[in-house]
Amino acid sequence: MVRGVTNLVFCGVGGQGVLLASEVAAQVALEAGLDVKKSEVHGMAQRGGSVFSHVRFGERVYSPVIPLGEGHMLVAFEELEALRYAPYLSNQARVMVNTLRVNPITVLSGEATYPRDPVGMLRSRFLHVEAVDALALAVEAGSPRAVNSVMLGLLSRYLPFDPRLWLSVLEARVPARAREINVRAFGLGRELFS
Amino acid sequence: MKVLLSGDEAIARGAWEEGVKVASAYPGTPSTEILEALATMPGVYAQWSPNEKVALEVGIGASMAGVRVLVAMKHVGLNVAADPFMTLSYTGVGGGLVVVSADDPALYSSQNEQDNRHYARMAKVPMLEPSDSEECKRLMGEAYTISETFDTPVLFRITTRIAHGKGVVEVGERREVPSRGLKLDPAKWVMLPNFARDRHPLVEERLERLVSYGESLPDNRMEMREPQLGFITSGVAYQYVREAFPQASVLKLTLTYPLPRDKILEFASRVKRLFVVEELDPFLEEQVRALGLDVVGKRVFPRVGELSPELVRAGVDKDYRPTWISFSPIPPRPPTLCPGCPHRGVFVVLKRLKATVFGDIGCYTLGALPPLSTLHSCICMGAGVGMVHGADKAGEGGRKVAVIGDSTFYHSGITGLADIVYNDGVSTVVIMDNGTTAMTGKQGHPGTGVALQGRGRRIPLESLVKGLGVERVRVVDPYHLGTMEEVLKEEMEAREPSVVITRRPCTLITPGPIGTCRVDQELCIGCGICVKVGCIALAMVEEGGEKKARIAEHLCYGCGVCAQVCPKEAIGEVENG
Numbered sequence: 099m100v101r102g103v104t105n106l107v108f109c110g111v112g113g114q115g116v117l118l119a120s121e122v123a124a125q126v127a128l129e130a131g132l133d134v135k136k137s138e139v140h141g142m143a144q145r146g147g148s149v150f151s152h153v154r155f156g157e158r159v160y161s162p163v164i165p166l167g168e169g170h171m172l173v174a175f176e177e178l179e180a181l182r183y184a185p186y187l188s189n190q191a192r193v194m195v196n197t198l199r200v201n202p203i204t205v206l207s208g209e210a211t212y213p214r215d216p217v218g219m220l221r222s223r224f225l226h227v228e229a230v231d232a233l234a235l236a237v238e239a240g241s242p243r244a245v246n247s248v249m250l251g252l253l254s255r256y257l258p259f260d261p262r263l264w265l266s267v268l269e270a271r272v273p274a275r276a277r278e279i280n281v282r283a284f285g286l287g288r289e290l291f292s
Numbered sequence: 293m294k295v296l297l298s299g300d301e302a303i304a305r306g307a308w309e310e311g312v313k314v315a316s317a318y319p320g321t322p323s324t325e326i327l328e329a330l331a332t333m334p335g336v337y338a339q340w341s342p343n344e345k346v347a348l349e350v351g352i353g354a355s356m357a358g359v360r361v362l363v364a365m366k367h368v369g370l371n372v373a374a375d376p377f378m379t380l381s382y383t384g385v386g387g388g389l390v391v392v393s394a395d396d397p398a399l400y401s402s403q404n405e406q407d408n409r410h411y412a413r414m415a416k417v418p419m420l421e422p423s424d425s426e427e428c429k430r431l432m433g434e435a436y437t438i439s440e441t442f443d444t445p446v447l448f449r450i451t452t453r454i455a456h457g458k459g460v461v462e463v464g465e466r467r468e469v470p471s472r473g474l475k476l477d478p479a480k481w482v483m484l485p486n487f488a489r490d491r492h493p494l495v496e497e498r499l500e501r502l503v504s505y506g507e508s509l510p511d512n513r514m515e516m517r518e519p520q521l522g523f524i525t526s527g528v529a530y531q532y533v534r535e536a537f538p539q540a541s542v543l544k545l546t547l548t549y550p551l552p553r554d555k556i557l558e559f560a561s562r563v564k565r566l567f568v569v570e571e572l573d574p575f576l577e578e579q580v581r582a583l584g585l586d587v588v589g590k591r592v593f594p595r596v597g598e599l600s601p602e603l604v605r606a607g608v609d610k611d612y613r614p615t616w617i618s619f620s621p622i623p624p625r626p627p628t629l630c631p632g633c634p635h636r637g638v639f640v641v642l643k644r645l646k647a648t649v650f651g652d653i654g655c656y657t658l659g660a661l662p663p664l665s666t667l668h669s670c671i672c673m674g675a676g677v678g679m680v681h682g683a684d685k686a687g688e689g690g691r692k693v694a695v696i697g698d699s700t701f702y703h704s705g706i707t708g709l710a711d712i713v714y715n716d717g718v719s720t721v722v723i724m725d726n727g728t729t730a731m732t733g734k735q736g737h738p739g740t741g742v743a744l745q746g747r748g749r750r751i752p753l754e755s756l757v758k759g760l761g762v763e764r765v766r767v768v769d770p771y772h773l774g775t776m777e778e779v780l781k782e783e784m785e786a787r788e789p790s791v792v793i794t795r796r797p798c799t800l801i802t803p804g805p806i807g808t809c810r811v812d813q814e815l816c817i818g819c820g821i822c823v824k825v826g827c828i829a830l831a832m833v834e835e836g837g838e839k840k841a842r843i844a845e846h847l848c849y850g851c852g853v854c855a856q857v858c859p860k861e862a863i864g865e866v867e868n869g
């Protein structure tokens with residue numbers, strides 16, 4: 099990884115929990131003793147708009163924004179959004195995409211069309227693409243709201259942090275009553291493709 | 293302890309550790325989270341003011357009374373507060389006073405991308421610019437020291453990347469700073485011409501002393517590495533320079549007004565090629581040039597939008613061709629009014645009435661986008677109210693209204709309405725009262741009576757507008773399109789000032805659903821009229837060669853606006869069960 103800095107891109111649609119997921123990843127890196135920077139945008143973008151977050155960690159991080167073409171991993175909560183943020187990724191990047199399609203208003207009103215096969219498009223350009231029905235796994239874990247824990251579980255497989263650290267950070271970030279479900283969802287995500 | 297904080301949170305933490313006792317603001321992206329964080333910290337009185345001018349005046353009063361004060365606003369907020377700000381430079385402070393201006397290069401959530409560094413120069417006030425969260429916190433100490441040592445307000449300028457970016461911050465304890473007490477001193481605080489005339493030379497002298505201070509300030513830092521390439525930079529651009537050219541020498545400026553002239557000249561003499569890297573205007577560049585130095589800046593770096601590591605690299609190295617993978621076309625995903633948003637029905641009706649809509653700023657500005665496309669101007673907070681009256685006086689005879697949110701009305705719509713009444717206007721102002729400041733994340737305002745740290749007192753909207761002399765005041769439910777249409781038509785025709793309050797709480801306050809609607813596939817003729825209300829719960833779905841409307845029930849709020857526009861009455865409420 100470039101000069102010891104790891105670059106993660108999270109993306110999705112406003113309201114999906116993208117920022118919470120990126121928050122957990124950043125906190126894990128911090129507690130692992132690394133320098134961390136994170137960049138995202140609040141406000142107008144969240145009214146059902148496209149949402150992203152960059153998380154960078156390593157010995158010393160300068161730019162809070164990932165330079166184009168230098169992202170190592172993409173955690174996408176929605177298929178179209180995965181395509182949108184591809185420019186931030188290196189062609190060696192690992193793409194983890196939740197197989198969910200949320201039509202933007204431009205598609206609903208007929209101005210634009212949703213691409214027919216976003217996952218196929220990703221596969222044509224990236225070597226490592228993992229398409230996951232995170233919603234089904236979240237429901238299996240006990241709640242459709244645990245999608246982000248499934249995605250974090252999957253991501254955790256490819257990062258050099260102790261799973262116990264992930265779980266302790268995750269538990270601290272979710273409400274007490276949802277803890278068990280999220281821990282289960284994280285586990286389901288982590289076991290994928292193993 | 294090390295924690296991960298956004299720039300906004302780090303500023304709040306820094307202010308708290310520096311013993312700030314009073315903080316005031318009006319919300320505005322990307323500055324809002326500063327006061328939200330400060331409000332939770334012990335020993336601080338924090339409030340939302342109706343607008344930024346008042347916020348700053350509250351801050352000045354508290355400073356005059358002797359305590360340390362923080363006032364925060366987004367960049368355009370300082371336009372509103374510019375009047376007190378300019379003269380505050382003359383009076384100076386009692387307790388330390390820091391004004392945070394959060395600029396928004398790239399306009400993530402703003403109506404322009406003005407560069408507020410010019411305010412420091414215009415007001416002759418020192419300006420600090422942090423380049424990450426760690427500096428946001430640490431430089432608060434510097435800011436209060438400068439403010440109290442030099443008897444001046446300090447402009448603390450951040451940008452969206454700094455405000456909403458996060459980084460590692462070492463947090464410490466709070467230091468109680470005793471009040472300096474109220475000192476009545478007319479020559480300092482009463483800016484009559486005679487007194488102000490004597491203050492102006494002091495302001496000029498202060499600037500000169502600040503130049504010397506900046507020369508020895510460790511945070512105006514010369515980082516000598518390889519001498520071939522030198523950069524003068526500040527703020528987040530510093531991080532981009534370090535990312536793009538880790539081996540280059542850098543003069544990292546933190547006190548960016550007034551500039552340390554000798555340090556700049558010395559740095560220039562020690563490098564071969566000199567670049568100035570800054571977002572937006574050539575603020576540093578022009579001053580560096582005025583020192584007689586030959587630098588490259590806006591000739592190769594853009595004046596618009598944000599910078600990035602790639603843009604910095606590309607500006608310096610003409611042969612740099614970054615590569616990345618991109619897909620196209622990708623349908624845009626603009627923000628939209630939420631399902632159940634009470635603003636939607638107002639636009640549906642105004643569209644039907646073919647009214648010209650003088651708009652304003654808030655969630656409802658989204659009414660300008662397709663498919664609603666029913667908001668025809670947006671300049672600044674409060675502007676629509678003055679504009680509808682102006683258009684009327686210009687002889688524009690068609691149907692027209694101003695639409696303004698409740699928070700925006702208290703911020704700066706009141707004076708516009710007074711103008712309509714006073715000047716014998718006939719315009720109609722629609723106040724979209726959703727009981728909150730939705731755009732920036734549900735803050736209270738005077739119409740709600742909910743204050744930042746708890747209870748406040750409510751100023752009811754109806755009595756306020758009646759008190760301004762408006763006799764025709766109607767309140768309607770924006771979910772009832774028929775009534776709203778009748779009322780709006782009548783009020784636009786009335787030859788006197790009128791106010792229509794469309795009242796329904798924001799769905800962020802009352803998260804539904806209050807019901808669920810469904811399209812009867814038998815009755816639907818696929819005309820597509822319903823999807824023109826612009827709701828993400830509704831789509832035209834093709835099945836067996838036929839296109840029909842369908843509602844995604846998990847997204848539906850149950851407002852029934854789509855049902856009311858359906859010509860075939862094909863949309864109905866699903867029975868509970």
Ligand SMILES: Cc1ncc(C[n+]2csc(CCOP(=O)(O)OP(=O)(O)O)c2C)c(N)n1
Pocket residue numbers: 318319320321344366368369372402403653654655656673696697698699700701726728729730731732
């Ligand atoms: C001078 C200034 N201050 C702050 C803002 C940020 N801002 C934009 S709209 C808005 C308030 C919106 O609230 P309201 O008028 O109630 O409309 P709503 O979003 O609730 O529909 C704010 C704070 C701004 N654009 N300009």
